[in-house]
Amino acid sequence: MTRGFGCVQCGTRSNPCRCKVVGPTLGVLAFAAAAIVEWPVGALVYIFRHTKGRRIMGHPSTVVYPKVSNSIPI
Secondary structure, three states: OOOOOOOOEEOOOOOOOOEEOHHHHHHHHHHHHHHHHHHHHHHHHHHHOHHHHHHHHHHHHHHHHHHHHHHOOO
16 A cells, blocks of 8 residues: 655645645755755865855755746645
């Protein structure tokens, strides 16, 4: 028996049922895809430029996840 993967965010006012499933789930998947690429690059840049490396490593959580999650209202 397989179990589905999904994220649920309740208490939002972006749709009538006040729960989001699709947006947060796609947000997590986009976060993971961006993190696979950006974290190693950020770690390499961190060696030479600490602030820039931290910004690169934080990009998936500060930009990618919120934009994808908020763009889909259901």
